[in-house]
Amino acid sequence: MSESKIPYKIYLSEEEMPTSWYNMRADMTNKPAPLLNPGTGEPLKAEELAPIFCEELVQQELDEETPYTPIPQEILDFYRMYRPSPLVRAYCLEEKLQTPAKIYYKFEGNNTSGSHKLNSAIAQAYYAKKQGLRGVTTETGAGQWGTALSMACSYFDLDCKVYMVKVSYEQKPFRREVMRTYGASVVPSPSDTTEVGRQILAEHPGTTGSLGCAISEAVEVATSNEGYRYVLGSVLNQVLLHQSIIGLETKAALDKYGIRPDMIIGCAGGGSNLGGLIAPFMGEKLRGEADYQIIAVEPASCPSFTRGIYAYDFCDTGMICPLAKMYTLGHDFIPSANHAGGLRFHGMSTTLSQLYHDGLMEARAIEQTSVFEAATTFARVEGILPAPESSHAIKVAIDEALKCKETGEEKTIVFGLTGTGYFDLTAYEQFNNGTMNDYIPTDEELEASFAKLPKVGE
Amino acid sequence: MSESKIPYKIYLSEEEMPTSWYNMRADMTNKPAPLLNPGTGEPLKAEELAPIFCEELVQQELDEETPYTPIPQEILDFYRMYRPSPLVRAYCLEEKLQTPAKIYYKFEGNNTSGSHKLNSAIAQAYYAKKQGLRGVTTETGAGQWGTALSMACSYFDLDCKVYMVKVSYEQKPFRREVMRTYGASVVPSPSDTTEVGRQILAEHPGTTGSLGCAISEAVEVATSNEGYRYVLGSVLNQVLLHQSIIGLETKAALDKYGIRPDMIIGCAGGGSNLGGLIAPFMGEKLRGEADYQIIAVEPASCPSFTRGIYAYDFCDTGMICPLAKMYTLGHDFIPSANHAGGLRFHGMSTTLSQLYHDGLMEARAIEQTSVFEAATTFARVEGILPAPESSHAIKVAIDEALKCKETGEEKTIVFGLTGTGYFDLTAYEQFNNGTMNDYIPTDEELEASFAKLPKVGE
Numbered sequence: 001m002s003e004s005k006i007p008y009k010i011y012l013s014e015e016e017m018p019t020s021w022y023n024m025r026a027d028m029t030n031k032p033a034p035l036l037n038p039g040t041g042e043p044l045k046a047e048e049l050a051p052i053f054c055e056e057l058v059q060q061e062l063d064e065e066t067p068y069t070p071i072p073q074e075i076l077d078f079y080r081m082y083r084p085s086p087l088v089r090a091y092c093l094e095e096k097l098q099t100p101a102k103i104y105y106k107f108e109g110n111n112t113s114g115s116h117k118l119n120s121a122i123a124q125a126y127y128a129k130k131q132g133l134r135g136v137t138t139e140t141g142a143g144q145w146g147t148a149l150s151m152a153c154s155y156f157d158l159d160c161k162v163y164m165v166k167v168s169y170e171q172k173p174f175r176r177e178v179m180r181t182y183g184a185s186v187v188p189s190p191s192d193t194t195e196v197g198r199q200i201l202a203e204h205p206g207t208t209g210s211l212g213c214a215i216s217e218a219v220e221v222a223t224s225n226e227g228y229r230y231v232l233g234s235v236l237n238q239v240l241l242h243q244s245i246i247g248l249e250t251k252a253a254l255d256k257y258g259i260r261p262d263m264i265i266g267c268a269g270g271g272s273n274l275g276g277l278i279a280p281f282m283g284e285k286l287r288g289e290a291d292y293q294i295i296a297v298e299p300a301s302c303p304s305f306t307r308g309i310y311a312y313d314f315c316d317t318g319m320i321c322p323l324a325k326m327y328t329l330g331h332d333f334i335p336s337a338n339h340a341g342g343l344r345f346h347g348m349s350t351t352l353s354q355l356y357h358d359g360l361m362e363a364r365a366i367e368q369t370s371v372f373e374a375a376t377t378f379a380r381v382e383g384i385l386p387a388p389e390s391s392h393a394i395k396v397a398i399d400e401a402l403k404c405k406e407t408g409e410e411k412t413i414v415f416g417l418t419g420t421g422y423f424d425l426t427a428y429e430q431f432n433n434g435t436m437n438d439y440i441p442t443d444e445e446l447e448a449s450f451a452k453l454p455k456v457g458e
Numbered sequence: 459m460s461e462s463k464i465p466y467k468i469y470l471s472e473e474e475m476p477t478s479w480y481n482m483r484a485d486m487t488n489k490p491a492p493l494l495n496p497g498t499g500e501p502l503k504a505e506e507l508a509p510i511f512c513e514e515l516v517q518q519e520l521d522e523e524t525p526y527t528p529i530p531q532e533i534l535d536f537y538r539m540y541r542p543s544p545l546v547r548a549y550c551l552e553e554k555l556q557t558p559a560k561i562y563y564k565f566e567g568n569n570t571s572g573s574h575k576l577n578s579a580i581a582q583a584y585y586a587k588k589q590g591l592r593g594v595t596t597e598t599g600a601g602q603w604g605t606a607l608s609m610a611c612s613y614f615d616l617d618c619k620v621y622m623v624k625v626s627y628e629q630k631p632f633r634r635e636v637m638r639t640y641g642a643s644v645v646p647s648p649s650d651t652t653e654v655g656r657q658i659l660a661e662h663p664g665t666t667g668s669l670g671c672a673i674s675e676a677v678e679v680a681t682s683n684e685g686y687r688y689v690l691g692s693v694l695n696q697v698l699l700h701q702s703i704i705g706l707e708t709k710a711a712l713d714k715y716g717i718r719p720d721m722i723i724g725c726a727g728g729g730s731n732l733g734g735l736i737a738p739f740m741g742e743k744l745r746g747e748a749d750y751q752i753i754a755v756e757p758a759s760c761p762s763f764t765r766g767i768y769a770y771d772f773c774d775t776g777m778i779c780p781l782a783k784m785y786t787l788g789h790d791f792i793p794s795a796n797h798a799g800g801l802r803f804h805g806m807s808t809t810l811s812q813l814y815h816d817g818l819m820e821a822r823a824i825e826q827t828s829v830f831e832a833a834t835t836f837a838r839v840e841g842i843l844p845a846p847e848s849s850h851a852i853k854v855a856i857d858e859a860l861k862c863k864e865t866g867e868e869k870t871i872v873f874g875l876t877g878t879g880y881f882d883l884t885a886y887e888q889f890n891n892g893t894m895n896d897y898i899p900t901d902e903e904l905e906a907s908f909a910k911l912p913k914v915g916e
Contacts, residue, residue, distance in 0.1 A: 007472045008538040014465045080466040081550065081841045092539065092613075110568055112843040112878070154838040155550075174632075174883035178843060180890045181834055376639055380612040383539045385570040385636060420570070422880040425632040432638045 008091060010253040012084040018248035019071055021241045022279050025351055026067035027286040030358055032237075032350035033325035035061075036312060041456050044322055052222060053238075054127040054229050060238040067283075069241065071123075078122045078155060079245070082111035087253040088417075092381040094401070101404035103397060104261070105417040106250045106277065107384065112178070113148035115387065115419030116273050117233050120242035121145070124231045125152035134227035135159025139189065139214030141168055142342040143175030144387075144419060145233030150182035159228075160184040163191070163217045166209035175423050189214040196220050196318070210334060211344070212317020219320060234270030235315060235324075235349050243276025250414060251280045261292060263400060265415040267392040268296040268305065268363070269342050271349030277416040278361070285360060294361040296352070297392040299371070300440045302335040304328060304348045305356055305363035307446060312456045313347055323456055326353040329441075330449030336439035340368060340427035341388030346449075366395050367438040372431035374398050375421070387419035388427055466549060468711040470542040476706035477529055479699045480737050483809055484525035485744040488816055490695075490808035491783035493519075494770060499914050502780055510680065511696075512585040512687050518696040525741075527699065529581075536580045536613060537703070540569035545711040546875075550839040552859070559862035561855060562719070563875040564708045564735065565842065570636070571606035573845065573877030574731050575691050578700035579603070582689045583610035592685035593617025597647065597672030599626055600800045601633030602845075602877060603691030608640035617686075618642040621649070621675045624667035633881050647672040654678050654776070668792060669802070670775020677778060692728030693773060693782075693807050701734025708872060709738045719750060721858060723873040725850040726754040726763065726821070727800050729807030735874040736819070743818060752819040754810070755850040757829070758898045760793040762786060762806045763814055763821035765904060770914045771805055781914055784811040787899075788907030794897035798826060798885035799846030804907075824853050825896040830889035832856050833879070845877040846885055 025031055034043035049058045060069065071079070090103040108116035128136050135158050140146030146162040153160035162184050169176055169188035179186050189209045190197040194217040200207065207213075222230035233239065254261060264281055266274035274296050284290040296305055308327040315321040317331055328347040335344050348356075355361050368388070375391035377398065378384070386394060393415040404411050421428065430436040483489055492501035507516045518527065529537070548561040566574035586594050593616050598604030604620040611618035620642050627634055627646035637644050647667045648655040652675040658665065665671075680688035691697065712719060722739055724732035732754050742748040754763055766785040773779040775789055786805040793802050806814075813819050826846070833849035835856065836842070844852060855873040862869050879886065888894040 009472075011469050014467075077549075078841075081546075088539075091535075112837065112841055114880075118841075151838075151841055155841070173887065174880075177883040177887045177890060181837055181843065181886050183838065379570065379639055380609075380641065383536075383570055383576075383609055383613070385639065422572075422632070425635040428639050429631065429635045432635060 006089055006257055009086040009088050010257065011086055012249060012253055014080055016252060017079070017084050018245060018252060019076065020068040021071055022244040022248060022283060023063065023067055023069065023241050024279050024282050024286070025064045025237065027283050028354065030354055031064050032354040036323040036456060038314065038319065038323050052219060052230050054124070054131050054133065056127045056130070057124060057238045060241055061236060072126060075123050075126050082118070083245070084249050085110055087250055090382055093378060096377065096381045097398065097401050097405065099401040099405045100408060100410045101401040102410065102412045103401055104414045106246055106414070107417045108246060109384065109387070109417065109420035113144065113151050114422060115144040115148065116243060116246060116276065117145045117148035118151060119245050119276070120233060120239045120272065121148035121152040122155065123242040125149070125156045125158055128229055129156040129158055133158065133229055135161065136229055136231045137161045137163070137218040137222040138231050138233070139163045139211060139218045141165050141211045141344065143168060143172055143423060144342065146184070146186070147175060147178050149231065149233070150179040150184035153184065154182040161221060162186045163189040163214040165189055165211055165214050171426070172423060189217050191217065194220045210317055215316045216318040216320055234272040235345065235347070237351060239272045240275035240349060240351055243272050244279035246273065246276040246416065247279040247281060250277065259412060261414040262411040263293040263295065263413045265295045265297060265393045265396050265413065267343060267389050267416065267418065268298050268348065268352070269389065270345040271352040273416055273418045275349055275352050282355065282360065295396055296356070296361055296363040297396045298363060298365050299335070299339060299343050299392065300365040300367045300438065301339040302329065302344055303365040304346065306365040309450055309453070310353060310357055311453055313453050315347060323454060324350050326350050327356065329446060330452055332452050333449045338437050338439055340430070341424055343389050343392065364396055366392055367440070369431070369436055369438050371395050372428065372436060384417065385421045386417060387421045388424050390416065390418040393417070464547055464715055467544040467546050468715065469544055470707060470711055472538055474710060475537070475542050476703060476710060477534065478526040479529055480702040480706060480741060481521065481525055481527065481699050482737050482740050482744070483522045483695065485741050486812065488812055489522050490812040494781040494914060496772065496777065496781050510677065510688050512582065512589050512591070514585045514588070515582060515696045518699055519694060530584060533581055533584050540576070541703070542707050543568055545708055548840055551836060554835065554839045555856065555859050555863065557859040557863040558866060558868045559859040560868065560870045561859055562872045564704055564872070565875045566704060567842065567845065567875065567878035571602065571609050572880060573602040573606065574701060574704060574734065575603045575606035576609060577703050577734070578691060578697045578730065579606035579610035580613065581700040583607070583614045583616055586687060587614040587616055591616065591687055593619065594687055594689045595619045595621070595676040595680040596689050596691070597621045597669060597676045599623045599669045599802065601626060601630055601881060602800065604642070604644070605633060605636050607689065607691070608637040608642035611642065612640040619679060620644045621647040621672040623647055623669055623672050629884070630881060647675050649675065652678045668775055673774045674776040674778055692730040693803065693805065695809060697730045698733035698807060698809055701730050702737035704731065704734040704874065705737040705739060708735065717870060719872040720869040721751040721753065721871045723753045723755060723851045723854050723871065725801060725847050725874065725876060726756050726806065726810070727847065728803040729810040731874055731876045733807055733810055740813065740818065753854055754814070754819055754821040755854045756821060756823050757793070757797060757801050757850065758823040758825045758896065759797040760787065760802055761823040762804065764823040767908055767911070768811060768815050769911055771911050773805060781912060782808050784808050785814065787904060788910055790910050791907045796895050796897055798888070799882055801847050801850065822854055824850050825898065827889070827894050827896050829853050830886065830894060842875065843879045844875060845879045846882050848874065848876040851875070
């Protein structure tokens with residue numbers, strides 16, 4: 001099909017929507033290292049994970065062999081309310097940059113949760129319902145995951161308890177209200193509703209909380225209440241599996257018009273969006289069928305890939321979760337308080353860590369003022385106010401398109417636009433007022449954090 | 459096509475998008491009454507409007523004969539970034555209500571401005587640019603219009619000055635920041651940047667502003683600065699013309715699947731969304747080709763159609779704008795402070811007023827707690843957090859679907875979902891906390907307001 005025929009937005013029809021998720025691990029020669037029991041240092045078994053996670057999700061977590069998992073009809077039905085999401089040709093951005101590059105973005109912000117998180121939230125809620133559970137617990141920081149999970153639980157009529165980092169609970173009342181509108185109970189963490197919360201409050205009466213503490217509370221409630229399980233919105237293999245719908249749709253839309261991307265760019269915090277977006281492309285790369293340049297973009301203030309160590313570490317600050325082998329800044333690492341938006345996790349998906357370790361993808365770290373500059377450029381021409389997280393990918397896409405301008409190359413660039421920035425306007429305000437700062441951790445800070453890594457699996 | 463084949467979302471392809479706007483007035487036997495010069499009481503001529511509005515927009519405002527106006531290519535190009543908007547079959551809402559009715563909604567919230575306002579903002583910015591103007595001025599209350607106009611001006615590189623009602627400026631900092639991100643200057647009104655603003659501040663030092671005052675400031679700036687014009691986001695005929703894209707797309711999508719609606723429901727403030735949504739359906743009705751039940755839904759706290767008078771009145775509280783014959787509560791009427799969301803205009807589009815007067819459409823007034831109840835029901839099953847304005851239409855759509863449940867009728871209901879509620883979470887919070895109140899103006903209040911109507915055109 002000729003160039004001029006490519007529409008602004010490529011929508012697949014509902015019949016063209018993928019009906020299976022794709023598991024990259026099935027095609028990996030070097031599988032990601034297994035999760036370890038922090039007590040024994042042994043690989044975790046399904047029965048050890050079952051008290052925390054839903055049964056089918058445990059299977060998905062551990063399954064390294066099955067490439068395709070059919071998406072259950074109930075999840076497909078829900079997906080059809082907001083999917084397929086559009087693959088947009090960024091004609092206006094190309095024009096603004098005067099680049100010969102062809103830029104496409106997969107837009108996942110077109111649902112009330114405002115981000116791609118819903119793709120996995122609805123799957124996890126479905127399996128919880130199917131298992132006959134009463135409800136699920138989780139933590140949320142910036143609020144994207146909590147919002148998505150609240151929606152999903154309301155759809156399946158499941159109870160949803162969200163432990164929200166206290167400082168976010170107070171600073172982001174609108175995020176809290178969306179979750180309440182969807183019927184979730186939202187508790188500022190640390191709280192007196194859990195043992196661990198009461199302990200922390202006694203030790204640190206003035207604390208404003210942390211993601212690590214909220215995880216601990218959510219896990220305690222899940223494991224000590226009949227009919228509850230804990231769910232997580234990133235990092236895990238099961239989450240990457242569900243998020244593969246992003247990449248599968250992207251690939252189907254590109255294939256429909258005979259477009260072959262040169263480069264795929266995504267932001268990376270725990271890795272759920274990136275892992276989903278690149279899945280089928282990485283699959284082709286792993287199977288030697290095609291090659292693509294794949295770039296993970298992370299904040300310079302939380303640079304797990306670019307400055308972290310590939311080692312076993314705890315997934316949470318509280319050291320109650322399993323050990324995962326991943327690129328990590330150390331479970332004690334907390335990004336500077338002036339870091340806006342998400343992508344704050346100290347580690348990274350074990351699957352993406354292995355792929356990065358094997359040289360199958362690159363990574364770049366970007367400072368936040370350049371991120372917001374790219375976000376503003378994008379918003380003004382493309383008409384979507386991007387989330388700060390997504391804007392990391394925008395920044396590198398713009399950089400690459402400008403390189404093409406210099407070299408005259410007509411590269412095809414695809415990036416993931418994971419969500420909208422409606423709830424991040426405090427950060428935009430700082431940027432608009434010129435009061436936003438950059439902060440990059442020093443080598444000494446990182447060394448101190450690395451020193452606390454557990455001595456396991458070495 | 460069989461019922462089971464109707465997808466969750468009907469997307470037209472970009473080729474199927476309408477390429478002309480439709481002007482209902484061309485098919486009206488009883489044309490809406492003309493705007494009058496408040497000084498002379500005579501119908502306003504193009505040359506009297508030209509210092510305030512862009513030239514081509516003046517032509518569109520006064521043109522009662524031309525049914526179809528081709529949409530300029532530049533506007534079509536912008537439309538393609540977010541249009542065609544989806545027509546969604548509300549399968550999940552139907553299931554929740556257990557109704558035999560078939561419910562569809564046209565979703566206009568899928569762009570950063572978050573509402574249908576962008577359809578006219580981009581058109582007005584285009585004509586301003588084409589005329590070689592430097593910029594435009596406007597007022598905004600809740601912020602949907604100001605946001606849309608900022609986006610549109612940023613796209614055409616026009617200066618944009620927004621006078622934002624001071625109480626909203628302070629209570630809705632996020633709305634303000636979106637506009638600033640798009641490069642607009644946002645001034646809290648009343649301000650010391652205008653003659654009229656200084657006057658009002660001197661007389662009422664503590665005032666938190668009103669839409670009427672913000673209009674006066676915006677008009678003063680437009681008419682006293684070389685290369686500026688004033689633009690308005692509702693009420694005017696030109697705005698209804700641009701918004702006809704909503705209805706034309708809706709009709710095309712329904713026709714594609716052979717669906718004939720029984721009932722079309724839209725919320726009404728100044729009438730821009732409703733006038734756009736119903737346009738082609740009303741056209742068929744006016745030409746005697748088909749019949750549809752058309753329902754305008756307004757807040758019980760600002761009930762222009764259901765309790766207003768059909769008379770000439772000022773379009774603004776400050777009495778500097780033209781006189782329009784419309785259903786009005788009186789230009790002095792301001793809805794109770796506890797009224798959340800938009801739909802606060804004291805009057806109504808002259809075109810819709812005439813159609814209502816001629817019995818071609820009905821109107822209902824709804825109290826806001828029932829509106830938020832409907833909004834919450836909808837959000838939980840359909841996955842979109844609706845704007846309070848749009849939720850007026852949702853409420854009546856649900857009422858009608860429940861009537862069908864009683865009677866067993868399989869009516870096809872189409873309603874307009876004009877936007878998202880991301881910036882209205884303070885109101886959702888009140889509703890969630892049970893602190894939201896209803897307020898209906900008393901007959902005495904309305905009588906007092908009617909007494910101030912100008913004695914013109916009687």
